[in-house]
Amino acid sequence: MGVDVIEAGFPASSEGEFISTKKILEEVGDNTEVIGLSRANKNDIDKTIQSGLGSIHVFIATSDIHLKYKLRMSRQEVLDRIYDNVRYAKDHGLVVEYSPEDATRTDEDFLLTAVRTAIEAGADRINIPDTVGTMQPFKFYDLIKKVVSVAGDKVVSVHCHNDFGLATANSLAGVYAGARQVHVTVNGIGERAGNASLEEVVMGAKKLFGFDVNVKTWMLYETSKMVSELTGVPVPYFKAIVGDNAFGHEAGIHVHGVLENPSTYEPLTPEEVGNFRRIELGKHSGIHGLKKILEDQGISLDDNSLREVLSEIKAMADKGEKITSEDARRIALKYVAH
Numbered sequence: 001m002g003v004d005v006i007e008a009g010f011p012a013s014s015e016g017e018f019i020s021t022k023k024i025l026e027e028v029g030d031n032t033e034v035i036g037l038s039r040a041n042k043n044d045i046d047k048t049i050q051s052g053l054g055s056i057h058v059f060i061a062t063s064d065i066h067l068k069y070k071l072r073m074s075r076q077e078v079l080d081r082i083y084d085n086v087r088y089a090k091d092h093g094l095v096v097e098y099s100p101e102d103a104t105r106t107d108e109d110f111l112l113t114a115v116r117t118a119i120e121a122g123a124d125r126i127n128i129p130d131t132v133g134t135m136q137p138f139k140f141y142d143l144i145k146k147v148v149s150v151a152g153d154k155v156v157s158v159h160c161h162n163d164f165g166l167a168t169a170n171s172l173a174g175v176y177a178g179a180r181q182v183h184v185t186v187n188g189i190g191e192r193a194g195n196a197s198l199e200e201v202v203m204g205a206k207k208l209f210g211f212d213v214n215v216k217t218w219m220l221y222e223t224s225k226m227v228s229e230l231t232g233v234p235v236p237y238f239k240a241i242v243g244d245n246a247f248g249h250e251a252g253i254h255v256h257g258v259l260e261n262p263s264t265y266e267p268l269t270p271e272e273v274g275n276f277r278r279i280e281l282g283k284h285s286g287i288h289g290l291k292k293i294l295e296d297q298g299i300s301l302d303d304n305s306l307r308e309v310l311s312e313i314k315a316m317a318d319k320g321e322k323i324t325s326e327d328a329r330r331i332a333l334k335y336v337a338h
């Protein structure tokens with residue numbers, strides 16, 4: 001699809017993860033940067049090196065909560081781990097991305113010190129994770145501005161979680177603040193409420209911010225479907241961009257507008273993302289939509305007959321029935337002059 005970097009796995013996690021990461025590298029490594037996730041320890045880094053990857057994403061938390069209850073380390077010990085492990089990875093020829101895990105709940109001065117430490121050790125990219133999704137766009141914008149100012153010529157990346165439904169908004173705020181890489185997942189799958197959604201971030205960056213994103217957007221819908229089938233995780237009907245109702249229109253006023261010019265009720269076209277426009281029938285339908293659905297089936301009625309058909313459809317819908325175009329055809333045939 002033209003993404004720049006694929007985080008293919010965590011080679012130290014298991015034999016299966018090690019093998020699958022290698023396979024992804026073999027499959028797409030010639031034209032896409034393939035990177036592996038690693039804790040800030042030599043064993044994890046060695047496993048990543050053994051997998052053949054040329055890029056590594058080293059992370060260690062910097063928030064006091066994670067230092068106290070998870071790592072049981074002091075701030076100085078974490079700084080030492082950052083320097084030693086980023087340096088170790090760089091000494092083995094890897095492109096290194098460093099993440100201060102739980103960055104957005106980290107004391108800001110310490111976070112910037114951790115960023116400086118990683119850069120001093122040779123880090124090529126700095127990724128700022130909103131690990132438990134506590135950020136809101138305005139605050140995240142301000143934070144990323146500060147990180148960008150510290151990072152100099154190093155690429156700043158953002159990695160947002162969706163615990164309050166703000167992963168895409170925060171990601172775009174980070175880009176607006178100067179981040180030039182965004183961690184995303186297809187359909188937004190991920191821990192808890194998931195990560196920022198690839199399709200939303202790509203289309204938001206392109207259509208709302210005018211950023212030139214190289215992703216082949218017409219592949220988004222089919223890719224979403226493929227990942228849904230492979231993972232068994234369904235895509236919500238109302239999911240932005242790739243949901244089956246993302247370009248679905250039932251309300252009569254909307255359908256009338258869309259039939260005249262889709263831009264009346266579509267901020268982007270379904271074709272741009274490989275999705276489909278759907279004109280639905282229901283209790284909110286109007287005569288223009290019904291007329292279109294019937295004429296697409298070769299049935300043309302005068303306005304009075306269309307009104308009769310529409311009132312029967314609304315009566316059915318008011319009982320909670322789902323109305324199909326076949327239902328409309330069956331009803332309309334009663335009014336076709338024989």
Ligand SMILES: CC(=O)SCCNC(=O)CCNC(=O)[C@H](O)C(C)(C)COP(=O)(O)OP(=O)(O)OC[C@H]1O[C@@H](n2cnc3c(N)ncnc32)[C@H](O)[C@@H]1OP(=O)(O)O
Pocket residue numbers: 010012013014038039040041059060061070071101131191
């Ligand atoms: C926020 C994120 O999403 S981070 C990425 C999360 N991804 C994963 O966890 C991938 C799958 N994980 C795994 O396969 C396993 O957790 C492994 C292989 C990484 C580690 O497994 P285990 O050795 O059984 O340890 P376990 O997962 O129970 O605990 C994590 C250990 O790593 C340590 N640790 C956690 N993060 C880091 C870090 N960034 N750097 C160094 N050590 C770390 C913890 O302190 C704990 O150490 P301890 O066992 O000495 O107490």
Ligand SMILES: CC(C)C(=O)C(=O)O
Pocket residue numbers: 059099101102127129130131132159161
């Ligand atoms: C490893 C890091 C980037 C992560 O997944 C998180 O903090 O959410």
